[in-house]
Amino acid sequence: MSLRLSLAGLVTGLAIAVASPVLAAEAGPKPPAQSWSFSGPFGKFDQAQLQRGFKVAKEVCASCHAMSLIRFRNLSQPGGPGFTASQVAALAASYTNIKDGPNESGEMFERPGRPADAFPAPFANEQAARAANGGAYPPPIDMLAKARTYTRGFPTFVFDIFTQYQEQGPDYIVALLTGYKDPPKEFPPLLPGQNYNTYMPGHLIAMPKPLNDGQVEYPKGPDGKSPVPETTEQYAKDVAAFMMWMAEPHLEARKRMGFQVMIFLALFAGLLYFTKKKVWARLPEHASTH
Amino acid sequence: MSGHSSYQPKTGIERWLDARLPIVRLMHDSAVSYPVPRNLNLLWTFGGILVFMLVAQIVTGVILAMHYTPNATMAFNSVEHIMRDVNFGWLLRYLHSNGASMFFVAVYIHIFRGLYYGSYKAPREVLWILGVIIFLLMMATAFMGYVLPWGQMSFWGATVITNLFSALPVIGETIVTFLWGGYSVDNPTLNRFFSLHFLLPFMIAGVVVLHIWALHHVGQNNPTGVEVKDVKKDTVPFTPYATIKDLFGMVCFMLVFAWFVFYQPNFMGHADNYIPANPASTPAHIVPEWYFLPFYAILRAIPDKLGGVIAMGGAIVILAFLPWIDTSKVKSMTYRPIARQFFWMFVLVCIGLGYLGAMPADEPYVTLSRILTVLYFGFFLALALIGIFERPAQLPTSIADSVLGGSGARLGHATASEPQAKG
Numbered sequence: 001m002s003l004r005l006s007l008a009g010l011v012t013g014l015a016i017a018v019a020s021p022v023l024a025a026e027a028g029p030k031p032p033a034q035s036w037s038f039s040g041p042f043g044k045f046d047q048a049q050l051q052r053g054f055k056v057a058k059e060v061c062a063s064c065h066a067m068s069l070i071r072f073r074n075l076s077q078p079g080g081p082g083f084t085a086s087q088v089a090a091l092a093a094s095y096t097n098i099k100d101g102p103n104e105s106g107e108m109f110e111r112p113g114r115p116a117d118a119f120p121a122p123f124a125n126e127q128a129a130r131a132a133n134g135g136a137y138p139p140p141i142d143m144l145a146k147a148r149t150y151t152r153g154f155p156t157f158v159f160d161i162f163t164q165y166q167e168q169g170p171d172y173i174v175a176l177l178t179g180y181k182d183p184p185k186e187f188p189p190l191l192p193g194q195n196y197n198t199y200m201p202g203h204l205i206a207m208p209k210p211l212n213d214g215q216v217e218y219p220k221g222p223d224g225k226s227p228v229p230e231t232t233e234q235y236a237k238d239v240a241a242f243m244m245w246m247a248e249p250h251l252e253a254r255k256r257m258g259f260q261v262m263i264f265l266a267l268f269a270g271l272l273y274f275t276k277k278k279v280w281a282r283l284p285e286h287a288s289t290h
Numbered sequence: 291m292s293g294h295s296s297y298q299p300k301t302g303i304e305r306w307l308d309a310r311l312p313i314v315r316l317m318h319d320s321a322v323s324y325p326v327p328r329n330l331n332l333l334w335t336f337g338g339i340l341v342f343m344l345v346a347q348i349v350t351g352v353i354l355a356m357h358y359t360p361n362a363t364m365a366f367n368s369v370e371h372i373m374r375d376v377n378f379g380w381l382l383r384y385l386h387s388n389g390a391s392m393f394f395v396a397v398y399i400h401i402f403r404g405l406y407y408g409s410y411k412a413p414r415e416v417l418w419i420l421g422v423i424i425f426l427l428m429m430a431t432a433f434m435g436y437v438l439p440w441g442q443m444s445f446w447g448a449t450v451i452t453n454l455f456s457a458l459p460v461i462g463e464t465i466v467t468f469l470w471g472g473y474s475v476d477n478p479t480l481n482r483f484f485s486l487h488f489l490l491p492f493m494i495a496g497v498v499v500l501h502i503w504a505l506h507h508v509g510q511n512n513p514t515g516v517e518v519k520d521v522k523k524d525t526v527p528f529t530p531y532a533t534i535k536d537l538f539g540m541v542c543f544m545l546v547f548a549w550f551v552f553y554q555p556n557f558m559g560h561a562d563n564y565i566p567a568n569p570a571s572t573p574a575h576i577v578p579e580w581y582f583l584p585f586y587a588i589l590r591a592i593p594d595k596l597g598g599v600i601a602m603g604g605a606i607v608i609l610a611f612l613p614w615i616d617t618s619k620v621k622s623m624t625y626r627p628i629a630r631q632f633f634w635m636f637v638l639v640c641i642g643l644g645y646l647g648a649m650p651a652d653e654p655y656v657t658l659s660r661i662l663t664v665l666y667f668g669f670f671l672a673l674a675l676i677g678i679f680e681r682p683a684q685l686p687t688s689i690a691d692s693v694l695g696g697s698g699a700r701l702g703h704a705t706a707s708e709p710q711a712k713g
Contacts, residue, residue, distance in 0.1 A: 154645070250374075265545045275538075
């Protein structure tokens, strides 16, 4: 179905954007800022959100996009989606065709996945991916949350130092995944394999609208209903959060250590300031003796 | 300038060693009894901060090199391996990448401090030129370091910058081939850049030793620019006075450093460098790291390629000639009413050029960068001319006078506000 085709496009879109600076210059509106649990100095990933995001990534994105920087074992490591080790082992084993070898007789063979394996890529190589997606290459999504951004402009980028805003990547991803619209009337007619997206630089993207309401079934709460709505917006937010974790799996540890370091340095600086004052206070006598 | 050594070996072992290799005496004379002007402000702590940054970069860099693979097909993923699988690898790598930026923050403050207080003037010309050499080595090191992750900006930045040498007549193409190790930026380029990126910091450390040697021979400049006249009155021993102050400045600087490392680690980087290098796909805007932007703007301001390269190189090399360009005998701009205004304009011009370097090469940015390039070089011309007619303000008779007298309050020491110290 069109999902296959669907994932084709960021690179083609980008190539078009690069080739036609006029289109790039009229890049759409800035992605709206979402509220993220992992923003700010005390930010932490929302485990339930990461688990939902993983479900979307696995069932939708992974059919065309690789995420091979992630190993199954990462899914159970601290600061991540918080799957248990046995869940991870079962998930890895559900992939039965992991290539390995050579064995003693020199043959390559296939075996079930293990937690140490990388997440299997849908295509053997870029050429295979392009061939299956109408010439467009679906880029790996494990780093996209840090590899995509938008211009913040002056003076906003200066304020960002103090507000610690650094979620351009996930904000852009949410905007892109929910930004599929009918092209405006004055827009040139779309060619086969092109889709219109409000937030794509140049507006042309090869990936067809990947997410639709009700497409992914979320885990049910005690009342038999999913605690969050099963909508495109929610899927987009959840998968963007998961992509942020894939791009920066030690984010929680980094921010936690950061707070400890800042407290230590602030106290140390304070003590040094008063020590310095005390040391330099000896000077008047020193001067008056001469 | 310290005169006789005040080192007194106390134990038998110290006396034995002192007679054979007076290394403890050397350390004592340069870090304990070394006299520093008593009126130094916090801007003078940046020398120590820069030594700290160099050591920090070498330590984190050596450990990163243990995990990094300098191969065009593996470099990108080996950096991700460091970020994901190496214990505290994310910390090491963010310390190193942000450390490069903070190194330049510190060195720019250090250079502008030298400019403002005339630290390049006699007898500190060699000290200053050694500083310019360190700055050039730092730029080369940082540039090659940015290539190592082998992302899109690494690759295309390397392509653009190495291509600049092709503008040189006759030998240009040969130099570029030599830099690349082939006919395009590829695996051999990455290999040699890694090797040189490892080597250059130790060369920097060597020049830093000369820089500090020269400094300790001529003595530090100070905010008045008046030389030390009476070591007893005008100076204080390095330890404890300068040590504690440098340490305080260093920890304050580390607070800023840590803010970026732990909270904004990718703020000063470029998102495109998280895309693996792809020779078939050029990024929309190729932008160097922020600390090169003013020079990049000067490069692009000149319509001719060779002219641009010369202007960019000249913008740095001209600093080395500053001791002879500036005609004023007065060092500190505190006492130079006209030059001081030009100094602050120069600071704004540099920031403006930095902004323009990050913008696409379209109008109005091109015209603006041309104007600012003229103003950049104009500052040096102005320094040559102002010194001829400027009437400087009354200089304090000595450092001690400036601290203990009326003007000392502005220079900011507890001593200045002590009433009994007056007169």
